[in-house]
Amino acid sequence: MKIYATYNIKGGVGKTTAAVNLAHLSAADGQRTLLWDLDPQGAASFLFRIKPRVKGGGKALIRGTKTLEGAIKGTDFDNLDLLPADFTYRNMDLLLGTSQRKQTRKIAQLLQPLAAGYDNVFLDCAPSISLVSENVMHAADVLLVPLIPTTLSVRTLDQLTDFVAGFDGDRPEVRAFFSMVDRRKKLHQEITQDLLAERAGVTAAAIPALSLIERMSVERAPVTAFAPRSQAARAYRALWSEIRAREE
Amino acid sequence: MLTPGLRGYVLEPPAGDHKSTSKSTSKPVAQDLLPAALAALAPSFTVAAERGAPGSGARRLTWLDTFDWRLYRAGLVLELEQARRGGRLRLSQADGTPQAEQPVTGWPPRRPAQDLPAGPVRDRIMVLISPRALLPVVSAVSTGSVTRLLNADGKTVARLTAERATVTAVGTTAELPLRLSVAEVRGYPAQARKAAALLAAVPGASPASQSAFIAALTALGRHPANYTNTVDAQITAPMPGSVAVARLLLRLLDTLELNVDGVLRDLDTEFLHDFRVAVRRTRSAIKLLGEVLPAGVASHYAKEFKWLGDLTTPTRDLDVHLLGFAATTEHLLAAAPADLEPFRTFLVRRRAREFRRLAATLRSPRFGAITDDWRKALLAVRDASAPKKRRQPTAAELAARTTGRAFRRIVAQGGAITPDSAPESLHDLRKRCKELRYLLEFFAPLHDPVAYRKVVSDLKQLQDRLGDFQDSQVQREEIGALADAMLAEALAGQGTATAATLLAMGEVAARLAVSQAEARADFAHRFARFAGPAARQRISTLLAEPGPPAEPDPKTP
Numbered sequence: 001m002k003i004y005a006t007y008n009i010k011g012g013v014g015k016t017t018a019a020v021n022l023a024h025l026s027a028a029d030g031q032r033t034l035l036w037d038l039d040p041q042g043a044a045s046f047l048f049r050i051k052p053r054v055k056g057g058g059k060a061l062i063r064g065t066k067t068l069e070g071a072i073k074g075t076d077f078d079n080l081d082l083l084p085a086d087f088t089y090r091n092m093d094l095l096l097g098t099s100q101r102k103q104t105r106k107i108a109q110l111l112q113p114l115a116a117g118y119d120n121v122f123l124d125c126a127p128s129i130s131l132v133s134e135n136v137m138h139a140a141d142v143l144l145v146p147l148i149p150t151t152l153s154v155r156t157l158d159q160l161t162d163f164v165a166g167f168d169g170d171r172p173e174v175r176a177f178f179s180m181v182d183r184r185k186k187l188h189q190e191i192t193q194d195l196l197a198e199r200a201g202v203t204a205a206a207i208p209a210l211s212l213i214e215r216m217s218v219e220r221a222p223v224t225a226f227a228p229r230s231q232a233a234r235a236y237r238a239l240w241s242e243i244r245a246r247e248e
Numbered sequence: 249m250l251t252p253g254l255r256g257y258v259l260e261p262p263a264g265d266h267k268s269t270s271k272s273t274s275k276p277v278a279q280d281l282l283p284a285a286l287a288a289l290a291p292s293f294t295v296a297a298e299r300g301a302p303g304s305g306a307r308r309l310t311w312l313d314t315f316d317w318r319l320y321r322a323g324l325v326l327e328l329e330q331a332r333r334g335g336r337l338r339l340s341q342a343d344g345t346p347q348a349e350q351p352v353t354g355w356p357p358r359r360p361a362q363d364l365p366a367g368p369v370r371d372r373i374m375v376l377i378s379p380r381a382l383l384p385v386v387s388a389v390s391t392g393s394v395t396r397l398l399n400a401d402g403k404t405v406a407r408l409t410a411e412r413a414t415v416t417a418v419g420t421t422a423e424l425p426l427r428l429s430v431a432e433v434r435g436y437p438a439q440a441r442k443a444a445a446l447l448a449a450v451p452g453a454s455p456a457s458q459s460a461f462i463a464a465l466t467a468l469g470r471h472p473a474n475y476t477n478t479v480d481a482q483i484t485a486p487m488p489g490s491v492a493v494a495r496l497l498l499r500l501l502d503t504l505e506l507n508v509d510g511v512l513r514d515l516d517t518e519f520l521h522d523f524r525v526a527v528r529r530t531r532s533a534i535k536l537l538g539e540v541l542p543a544g545v546a547s548h549y550a551k552e553f554k555w556l557g558d559l560t561t562p563t564r565d566l567d568v569h570l571l572g573f574a575a576t577t578e579h580l581l582a583a584a585p586a587d588l589e590p591f592r593t594f595l596v597r598r599r600a601r602e603f604r605r606l607a608a609t610l611r612s613p614r615f616g617a618i619t620d621d622w623r624k625a626l627l628a629v630r631d632a633s634a635p636k637k638r639r640q641p642t643a644a645e646l647a648a649r650t651t652g653r654a655f656r657r658i659v660a661q662g663g664a665i666t667p668d669s670a671p672e673s674l675h676d677l678r679k680r681c682k683e684l685r686y687l688l689e690f691f692a693p694l695h696d697p698v699a700y701r702k703v704v705s706d707l708k709q710l711q712d713r714l715g716d717f718q719d720s721q722v723q724r725e726e727i728g729a730l731a732d733a734m735l736a737e738a739l740a741g742q743g744t745a746t747a748a749t750l751l752a753m754g755e756v757a758a759r760l761a762v763s764q765a766e767a768r769a770d771f772a773h774r775f776a777r778f779a780g781p782a783a784r785q786r787i788s789t790l791l792a793e794p795g796p797p798a799e800p801d802p803k804t805p
Contacts, residue, residue, distance in 0.1 A: 049403035073435030076396070076404040078302065081434060220402065 001115040002247075004122050005140035005172070009156050011127035013146045014179035016043045017213055017223075019124035021236040022144070022243070024222035027080035031119040034072065034081045038092075038125040038132060042085035048075045049220050050084050057088030061110065062095040068110055069117075077225065081118075093131040102131060108139035129163075137164060140172040142243070146179035146207070149191035175246070177239055178206035205238035281426050281452055282410050286395065288446045289408070293397040293439075301394040303409045309388045311461045314380035315510060315519065317473040322376055325461050326369070328352070337369045344459060348372045379571055381516035386417045386464045388424075397430075397443055405439035407431045408447075415464040422467035427460065428453065477503055477522045478689070479529065485644035485694050490540040492643035493533065494630035496690050500530045501623055512607055517567040520606075524564055527557045532686045536650050540640065545625050552618045559609045565726060566599040576756055583752030590744045591753055594734050647691035648791045654684040655787050659779045665771070671721055674771065678714040681707060699790040706786065710778040713767050720764035727757045 006019040019035060027033040037044035042052030050073050060066035072081045096103045111121060125136045137143060145160065147153045157176055164171050176199075182188050195202055207213070212223055212232045219226045224233045286295055298304065308330040313319045319326050323342045329335050334353030340346050350367030364370045364382070390413035397406040409431065413424045428447060432440035447453055458466065465472055481499040483492040504526035510519030531553045538546030573592055577585035609615055641649070658680045665673050685707055692700055731753050737743030777783065 049401040051401070071435075074404075074433040 001111075001118050002120050002142070003111065003140045004120065004142045004144055004243075005136045006122065006124050006144045006146065007133060007136060007140075007160075008127055008146055008153075009129055009160070010148075010153065013127075013148050013153070014207055014213070015127070015146050016047070016124050017216060018144060018146055018177075018179065018207065018236070018239075019122045020044050020047050020216070021222045021224045021233075022240050023080060023120075023122040024077060024224050025237060025240040026120045026122075027077055028224070030079060032079050032117065033120045033122070034083060034114065034118045035122045035124065036068075036083040037085040038089060038123055038136065039085055040087050040090040040126060042087075043217075044124045045082065045084040047216055047220055047222070048082050050075070050082055052085040052087065054084055054086040054088075057086050058092045059088060059095055062092065062106060064110075068114060076221075089126075089132075096131045096135060104131070104134050105138050107132075107135040111139055137172055138167070138170075142247075143172045143174045144243070145174060145176040147176050147195075147202075148180050149178050149188040149195075151191070154191065154195060173201070175201055175203060175243065177203040180209040181206045182209050203239060203242045205235065205242045207235050207239065208232070281428065281450065282393075284450050285408070285410075285428055285447050285453065288450050289397060289443060292442060292446060293399070293405070294402070295408075296396045296398060298394045298396045298407070301396075301407070303392050303407075303411070304394040305392065307388075307390050307392065309390065309413075310384045311386045311388075311464070312382040313385050314377050315383060315515070316380065316475050316477070318377050318380060319373065320472050324373070324376075325459060326373065326382070327461070337364075337367075339369045339372055342459060342462075379516060380518050383515065386415050386461065386468065386470075388413045388415045388460075388464060390414070397439070399439065405433055405436040406443045407433065408443065411460075413460070413464070415467060417465075417468050417470060420468050422464075424460070424463055424467055427456065427463075475506060477525060479692075481690075481693075483643050483691070483693055485642060487643050488540075489537075489641040489643050489646035490629050490632070492646065493537045493540050494626045496537075497530060497533055498623070498626050498630065500526045500533070501619065501626065504530070505619060508610055512610055514603065517564075517571060520560060520564055520567065524557065524560050527553055527560070528682070529686050529690075531557060532683050533690065536654065536683060536687060537646065537690075540646065541629060542625075549618070549622055549625075552622075556609075556615070556618065560606060562602040563599060563606045565722075566595055566602060569595050569723070569726070570599065579759055580752060580755055583748065583755050587746075587748040587752035588756075590746065590749045591730070591734070593744065594730065594737075598730075598733075643691070644694055647687070647694050651684065651687045651691065652787075652791055654680065654687055658684060659784075662775045662779060665775070667768075667772075671717075674714060674768070675718055675721075678711070678718050681711045681714060685711065695790055699786065702786050703783075703790050706778050706783045710774050713770055713774045717764055717767035717771070720760040720767065724757045724760045724764070727753055727760070 004022070006015045006022075008015055016039065023033050023035040035044060035048075037052070040052075045052040054061065054066075054071045056066045061068060061071065068083060072083050074080075075082050096106055107123075114121065123136050123140060125133055143160075143164070145157060147157060157174075161174055164174055178192050181192060192206060196204065208231065210230075210232045212227055212230050216223050216226075223230060224236055227233055289295055310328045310330065312326045312328060320342075324347065325340050325342060325344075327338050327340075329338065334351060334355070337350050337352050338346065339348045348368035348371070350365070350369045352365055352367075355363065355365060364374075390411050392409055392411040395408040395410070396404045397408060399405045407430070409429045411427050411429070413427075415422055415424060430440050430443045430447065444455075448455060456463070462472065479496060479499055481492075481495040483495050504523055507519045507523040507526070510516070511523055531550065534541075534546050534550045534553065538550070570592070573588075573595075577588055580588070658677065661673070661677050661680055665677065685704070688695075688700065688704055688707070731750055734743050734745040735750070738745045
């Protein structure tokens with residue numbers, strides 16, 4: 001079981017849309033795939049038309065009174081399941097840590113029993129640096145980091161890389177990709193070119209800013225499903241094959 | 249497709265709507281079931297056709313099992329879904345719960361299971377079916393359509409599959425009624441339950457009582473597990489002994505004939521094995537019970553069945569060598585498995601030759617005459633109405649007398665065996681044990697089941713030991729003879745036998761000698777148990793018991 005997490009400290013950078021489309025592509029490849037919507041806002045759940053509700057809430061899952069297995073819902077797509085968001089996830093930090101003891105590997109531990117059932121797991125967590133995101137980073141094999149090509153977001157990538165480098169034991173691989181790229185903006189072009197040349201771990205495939213991607217919230221489906229031949233779907237496919245290729 | 253652990257609900261028109269077809273019939277009620285079903289679902293779900301979903305479109309399916317229904321008896325169903333290239337094998341429990349799945353390419357089902365490519369299905373079934381071949385039992389051509397059932401959010405919460413199939417087995421074709429199945433989407437069990445309940449209320453639909461496989465068999469008028477090599481003739485204690493014996497022998501003849509086709513097509517080694525067992529049982533029955541048959545009949549067929557048995561021996565002996573080949577190479581200490589390869593090639597070649605001979609025999613007029621005339625003779629005995637002048641023993645009397653005699657003979661012969669006795673004495677004793685075993689099996693319906701099981705268990709332990717002894721002896725002698733033959737070929741410049749091969753064969757023979765010596769050493773102990781007071785008591789209890797009710801079991805054919 002391979003665990004991918006889409007993560008960025010900043011919000012609104014195309015994190016959820018990436019998680020949804022990549023998970024859909026993984027499932028379409030025949031890989032048994034699970035997407036865990038860890039964001040209390042429940043955007044990924046909404047995109048799959050699944051109610052953002054888990055019986056017993058985040059507390060039951062973290063404390064182990066309910067299993068993850070029991071909360072999973074089938075999506076409309078073959079091989080793709082979703083673990084829905086729940087509004088109580090906003091309190092997950094409190095469940096994961098007390099002033100005395102911080103649990104940073106709880107999510108990894110909760111995912112363990114699912115290893116036999118899934119080939120790929122995608123974690124979509126809320127922006128911010130929190131105990132939840134730290135848990136997600138420990139659980140993940142690959143951190144997929146969407147970057148808007150601005151100087152500031154390049155700085156946050158550096159911060160994230162340093163943060164992960166400080167982990168004891170297993171560290172996730174950090175793989176950044178450009179998101180919401182506007183080809184008409186000169187700054188976007190410069191930054192994408194420079195960073196690609198300077199930094200390893202940045203994919204050549206980038207996700208352009210397209211209104212079709214925004215349309216996902218109207219269609220309530222992955223763009224790779226409702227417009228598979230579109231430029232947007234092609235961009236996600238290119239990104240997914242690049243991620244897969246690097247692993248092989 | 250159902251995810252493991254999820255439930256499905258299957259509905260179909262009530263029994264009696266099966267259309268057995270030779271011509272196309274007017275549209276059955278079943279044709280109208282789908283629109284009615286969709287109408288019933290409409291108030292609670294939005295329905296949307298799903299093109300290209302698994303289960304939609306045309307499918308070609310073949311259900312597979314061994315000739316003796318090993319998968320069915322283990323509560324399993326194996327289906328092969330054929331696609332343009334290769335296909336998928338799916339193993340499930342009888343209730344439809346998926347067990348394992350694997351793709352297969354270039355695998356025609358009419359092949360021994362040994363050729364089944366590696367995969368989870370093979371891993372799961374190999375121990376169960378080996379060495380039998382997987383054979384197509386029923387094939388089906390079906391057309392399915394999948395409808396998604398959506399909730400108010402437009403989310404798929406269940407899937408409805410409607411499937412219409414035409415099934416075929418050995419030249420018979422039948423059309424199955426439309427089957428509707430509701431598949432649960434993970435996390436939405438209540439919705440699937442609700443859909444199933446709505447459908448169950450549609451006039452003309454009711455929850456399916458059996459799986460598609462069983463429905464197909466039923467529609468074709470076939471019965472699962474209709475083959476067994478056990479003797480289960482319909483006999484009762486008070487019936488005349490001659491009638492009971494004729495029934496037994498007719499049952500054995502059925503088994504023998506059922507296996508001929510499989511032997512001739514060389515589907516797997518067990519057809520010949522079962523064929524030989526039927527021949528051996530027939531010979532024993534003629535020898536031990538032939539007194540109640542018309543004069544001359546017993547002696548004539550005793551000769552004919554001996555001829556038949558002897559003809560099958562060389563092929564079976566070579567089969568035994570080949571079946572145990574892998575195990576044999578594993579036990580080599582000095583030689584390498586590759587050293588034995590020329591031996592295997594030699595065995596395969598020889599087997600092909602012997603098999604041709606055997607096949608020619610089974611196609612010969614003499615064989616045809618044996619089975620046809622034997623059946624006529626037995627039917628005449630079975631159906632003879634006029635009572636004979638001489639008083640006939642009843643089946644119970646015949647059973648008690650012959651079984652008791654066979655037991656006493658073993659006690660006497662076995663008791664005379666000392667550590668210095670020749671191997672032949674053990675071989676003879678083994679034959680007597682087999683005879684007793686057959687008699688017990690023939691008359692099993694007349695015995696008390698508990699007493700019967702105890703006696704058979706005592707006997708089986710002794711038989712196993714004698715079998716080990718004798719098989720080792722025979723195989724060792726055969727290896728000697730085969731080595732001679734290989735050497736002769738090599739000297740004539742034909743074979744590939746090398747000194748290494750012959751040495752490896754020597755090692756195999758040495759191992760057989762060791763296990764033979766072990767069996768011999770254990771014999772006295774086993775025999776003492778078999779012939780001891782407790783066992784004697786058990787057999788006299790068995791023969792004294794009045795036995796189960798005289799009425800035949802209506803299930804037995």
